Amino acid sequence: MAPTVCLSDGDDEDGPISFKRTASVKSEQEDDSEDEKPLAMRTTRLTSNASSTSRNSIKRRPGDSNTGTSSPLKKAKHSAIEREPKAADAHDNKIPLAPRLTSVKPSKTKPPAKNATKNKKKSPSSFTKDSQKGVEMKAKKTVRNSRLSKAMKVRQGSGSGKKWSTLEHNGVMFPPPYMPHGVKMLYNGQPVDLTPEQEEVATMFAVMRDTEYASKETFINNFFTDWRKILGKTHIIKKFELCDFTTIYEWHLREKENKKQMTTEEKKALRDEKGKREEKYLWAIVDGVKEKVGNFRVEPPGLFRGRGEHPKMGRLKRRIRPNDITINIGKGTPVPVCPIPGESWKEVKHDNTVTWLAFWNDPINQKDFKYVFLAASSSLKGQSDKEKYEKARKLKDHIDNIRVNYTKDFRSKDQVKKQIAVATYLVDKLALRAGNEKDEDEADTVGCCTLKVENVTCLPPNKLQFDFLGKDSIRYLNTVEVELPVYEAVKEFCAGKNKGDNVFAEIDTIKLNAHLKELMPGLTAKVFRTYNASVTLDAMVAIICNHQRAVSKSHDSQMAKLNEKIDELKVQRDGLKAELEKAKKGKRPGDDKDGSRKKKLTPEMLENKISGIEAKIEGMVITKNNTEESKTVALGTSKINYLDPRITVAWCKTHEIPINKIFSKTILEKFGWAMDVGPGFRF
DNA sequence: ATGCCGACTTAGTATTCTTTAG
DNA sequence: CTAAAGAATACTAAGTCGGCAT
Known part of the structure; x- marks a missing residue:
């Protein structure tokens, strides 16, 4: 069960996370007051927002009375609990003034699929296979992990540049060749002949009929332009308006239906076959340890689905062939055999300063790469994940100083310093992303350093209203009360500028990060997100980071x-x-x-x-409120990327909650490195 | 400094699997 | 049992940020 966000007002203080609050209050008292300003402000905010405190609650299903279950984790616990005094993390938890965002999804910026049909059938028989797989994997994992923790300690820090000594794998798997269906679409009411290549692209478009993309002009234009290149100049098809893809769309629906109608045995057979084909690609051997490979399947051809108003949406993402692919493998280990007869890899490298197993150029953005990496559960990924959290923890020791520092610079005469101070403040306080420059041919989104004057409105006496499209074209809409100097500074930065001009004209992410590094080695803007999320560690997190999801159709x-x-x-x-x-x-x-x-x-x-019955009603009202309030909140992202898993593990150990009630199997594997932390761990 | 290349993390959505309701 | 809801996973786009060349 995932922790549930509950934002209802007035519901406060007594949740399972009350220990956290206590801690934060304490730390505030203990803090000396040299940096009173930001802190005081924070406190105020916190208090004023406290009524809308959210909390985690572990929901139990009626069925799972798991308190009494024995899990390895839980057993490990007990002794440890008694030992660990739980004390002491002296100062910590400056709550990151998470103002509640009003994040709205502008429907216009999202071309979400409204893919209506959705039917699933589940065969009981598949259970057998899955559970076997599960067992097998667990066994492997245990072996690997025990070996791993040692290997990890020995392994040189990521600083040294060398990521592995030996590397073996089987390369990548290509999607099957296109199978023509022969269904003729209509042009000007007449059936047309298409070659398989032409038909393939037509089909890509046809099957997207019930997504929002299909009605977007940019998408259609890009698709049609690319398709016409394949049709050739002399082809009868000239105008999109005369094309009728309905026949192909209907074929597609029939196919889907047929698939659905297959018996469980047929489905199982299909799955088994697939499993067999993929088997050899699933694993790599890194420094003698078997590790799962992440995305070994080469991306199939399709129409590019950019987010937001992406100028390239609809462009044909062409088929990737062996000749596009560079393989990275240990020296002296056998080069993976190219699975397509008569073709060969573009290149084979032996670069042990990188972790990728293969890459190809993104056909949509020739200068970008698509990499094949190890899975998140691998030692390599785990190690860097851990380093990420360690860095964020280190920020704890510097944060007071950093806040004092930027507060001082709000009034600096040096314009660069001043902008950096305000930008840092926003990154810290609002968890804004750094905001690198973007190309013309990408969706028009911004981060902190690329905020435009029209994205910020100064509301007297000291409020700032932000309204912009951030990563993935997710709208960030938030009004915050800021300290007066910040307000004045922002007003000044915007003064006399035109629409489209940068608020922070004097700085960029490089300067910002360079400054941050002076304050703490390795510090960059994104560390603040990890830091603040982990410090907060409750449902607020999903809100402060603006992780969203589409409101479900249902x-x-x-x-x-x-x-x-x-x-x-x-x-x-x-x-x-x-x-x-x-x-x-x-x-x-x-x-x-x-x-x-x-x-x-x-x-x-x-x-x-x-x-x-009254209890039932009450329960349903709660469910209802939760459902409504969390409809756009994507907690998963925080859980996977920002919250130090050791906090959760420690909490579970303290409260004797089996960890697998909180983390799914995959995520558990990913966080293998965090599992042996003691219950006294504090971020 | 700046620009570009390269590698890696973060992110929302689509698909698949599992559980629950009827 | 079936279908719908919900959770987990797969997929791949979209960021961040370091480093090197200019």
């Missing part, structure tokens, strides 16, 4: 259903109440006009029933 109906059910229960309850009244007045239930009634309910029974 959200509205879900809410309606809940309301319906609640109403229904209320009616039931009222009915029972009325009956109770009668019963109390001494009427036998049987005396009712409704003589057919068989059940004789005593007042006690009725009361029990009523309170049972």
Whole structure:
């Protein structure tokens, strides 16, 4: 069960995370006050926001009374708990003034698929296979991990540049060749002949009919331009408006239906076959240790699905061939055989300063690369993940100083210094991303250093309203009260500028990060996100980082259903109440006009029933509120990328919650490195 | 300094698997 | 059992940031 966000007002203080609050209060008291300013402000904010505190709650299913379950983790726990005094992390937790964001998804910037049909069938028989796999994997993992922790200590820090000594793998897997279906589309009402290559691209477009892309001009234009290159100048097809892809779309629907109709055996056979084909690509051997490979499948051809208003959406992403691919492998280890007869790799390298196993150039953005890496569960990834969190923890020791430092510079005469101070403040306070420059041919999004004057509105006396599209064209809309010097500075930065001009004209991410590095070795803008997220470690995190998801298609109906059910229960309850009244007045239930009634309910029974129903209603209201309030919050991203897993592990150990109630299998593997932390661990 | 290349992390969405409701 | 809901995983786009050449 994932921790659930609960933002309802007035629900506060007594949650499972109350220990965290306590800690933070304490630290504030203990702090000496030289940096009173930012802190005081923070405190204020925190307090004022406290009413909307969110908290984690571990939801249990009725079925899982897992407190008593024995998990290895839990056992390991006990002794440790007693040992660890839990004390002491003296100062910590300056709560990152997470102002509640009003993050809105502008429908226009999202071309979400509204892919209507969704049906799944699950075969019980597949259970066998899966569970076997699970067991097998667990076994492997145990072996690997025990070896790993040693290997990890021995391994040179990532600083040295050498990432591995030996590396073996089997290369990459290519998607199957295109199988023509022969269904003719119509042009100007007439069926047209297409070569398989032409048909392939037409089909890519046809099957996207019920996504929002299909009606976007940019998408259509890009698609049509690329398709016409394949059709050739002399082809009868000249105008998009005369194209009718319906026949192909319908073929596609039939295919889907057929697939759905397959028997479980057929499906299983298909899966087994797939598993067999993929088997050899699943693993690499790094320094003698078997490690899972991440994305060994080469991306299949398709129409580019850029996010937001991406100028290249709809462009044909051409098929990648062996000749596009560079392989990286240990010297002296056998080069993976090229799986496509008659073709060969572009290049084979032996570079042990990098971790990729293969790469190719992105056909959409020729200057970009697509890499094949090891899976997140690998030692290599785990190690750097751990380093990331260690760096964020180190920031704890510098954060006070850093805040004092930038507060001082809010009024600097040096314009560069001043801008850096304000930018750092925003990165710290609002978890803004650094904001690198972007090319013309990308979606127009911004981060801190690339904020435009139109993205910030100064609201007297001292509020700033932010409204911009950030990463993935997710809208960031937030109004924050800032310290007066910050407000004045921003106003000044914007003064006399035109739309499209940078607020921070004097700086960029390089200067910003260079400055941060002077304050703490290795410090960059993104560390603040990790730091603040891990320090906060509760549901607020998903909000401060603006991780979003589309409101699910079923959200509205879900809410309606809940309301319906609640109403229904209320009616039931009222009915029972009325009956109770009668019963109390001494009427036998049987005396009712409704003589057919068989059940004789005593007042006690009725009361029990009523309170049972009321509990149900209450539960549903809570569910309803949670559903509504978390509909755009994507907690998963925080969980995977920002929250130091050791915090969670330690918490689980302290509270004897099996870790697998919090982390899924994959994520558990990814965080293997964090599992043996003691319950006393503090970020 | 700046620009570009390169490698790696972070991110939302699509797809698949699992669980639950009916 | 089936279908729908929900969780997990797969996929790949979109960021960050370091380093080297200019």
